[in-house]
Amino acid sequence: MPLHATWYDGESSRARAVQLACVDGVLLLAFEDGSHGRWPLQTITISPRLGSTPRILRLPDGARVEAADSPEVERWFKRTGSRIEGFADWLERRRAAMLASAALVLVATVAFLHFGVPWLAREAAQRMPAAVERHASEQVVAMLERVHFHPSRIPAARRAELDRRFRALVAGEPRSADLRLSIVRAPGIGPNAFALPDGRIFVTDALIELANNDDEVLAVLAHEAGHHVHRHGMRGALESSSIFLVAGVLFGDVSGSSLAVSIPATLLTSGFSRGYEREADGYAFGLLLRRGQSPKAFASMMRRLSADMPDGLEEGPIGYLSTHPPSPERIAAAERAAAGSR
Ligand SMILES: [Zn+2]
Incomplete structure (x- = not known):
């Protein structure tokens, strides 16, 4: 199933709609005017996956394609993605969870200082x-x-x-x-x-x-x-x-x-x-x-x-x-x- 994306020639800001497909490790580009392009996936650089930001595909001729992040793109380029990019993406996707845990730590600390410390101090003083x-x-x-x-x-x-x-x-x-x-x-x-x-x-x-x-x-x-x-x-x-x-x-x-x-x-x-x-x-x-x-x-x-x-x-x-x-x-x-x- 072809994927809708936007193509830039790399020199001007003019955008062209393009459809993407992948067959046997080759990326196929189909433009609205009927023209085509094909590039082996190994020749294409893809931007790291970061949350839901669009993926940018840099083609060997200097053009670039912007495609919404999708499971298909991920699958096509699976072998080329680096481990570090994957970890950055993992972190990005867990930012909400991390903020929530930071807030939880803060609340727990304040509660500990407010209630826990006086209690501990009384217990410790009695055993001093x-x-x-x-x-x-x-x-x-x-x-x-x-x-x-x-x-x-x-x-x-x-x-x-x-x-x-x-x-x-x-x-x-x-x-x-x-x-x-x-x-x-x-x-x-x-x-x-x-x-x-x-x-x-x-x-x-x-x-x-x-x-x-x-x-x-x-x-x-x-x-x-x-x-x-x-x-x-x-x-x-x-x-x-x-x-x-x-x-x-x-x-x-x-x-x-x-x-x-x-x-x-x-x-x-x-x-x-x-x-x-x-x-x-x-x-x-x-x-x-x-x-x-x-x-x-x-x-x-x-x-x-x-x-x-x-x-x-x-x-x-x-x-x-x-x-x-x-x-x-x-x-x-x-x-x-x-x-x-x-
Ligand atoms: Zn006093």
Whole structure:
């Protein structure tokens, strides 16, 4: 069955309709005016098969024939097509499938980062050996001590009293055996408190001096104990590190992403998510109420902290106050918890 095609002489753009047929390895051309042409297939170069683009047949006399891609043309020239052309065609035909798989990989990655990483971080944090928590925390303290920490100037008697009350507050709580209070003078980070994954809780002289009384300091320490109970430090660090690791795997650079480097760095530079803060607040309010203390102390301390916050602190090295400043919602939640207990 002849095939309709278009013939060009190779010099002008004039097109002539032509019918193609193939007999015994010879291509036959029949023009409308009755003239004929015949060329052995081996003398003809055919363009690679690329999707549904027309096939171009280059004849030895310089003319060319454009024919729609069809199974017949494919069959005639089957022996002359190269493997590479075949692969290019295969790729072309699968472009839609490839785009779909790329989109699927993207969606799966985003879903993994959004849902999978926090879940993995929580599971991994729960199984994290205490030695790893200690090691990461020691590195953070070493970094902080070089820059920020000096011996406290709070009178020793008040420090001992705070330590005693803090121990009594958390006695019998989950993971409370690890909790240790350190009071330090650290002018660079203002009134501040934070928990490290190994259970060390730091509070600065400035925070103690800002508080009206020790109840307010203890309310903040209860919040920090909440971070420890829920393993927020390690979970947050693992989440951030996992994102680095996933990005490293995706984009081919895992060199700078070893967990040993990224966990202390993350602990030092990023604050906790709002979800973690809410969880630690909730724990603190419950703990205070169980010990017969009012979460009102937390609200008044938060108010004092927000009024006192120095301008430069937003870029400070400690995430606790820099990225999650005391917010009206947190103050309101503390007051609701206090009101609910009456
Ligand atoms: Zn916090």
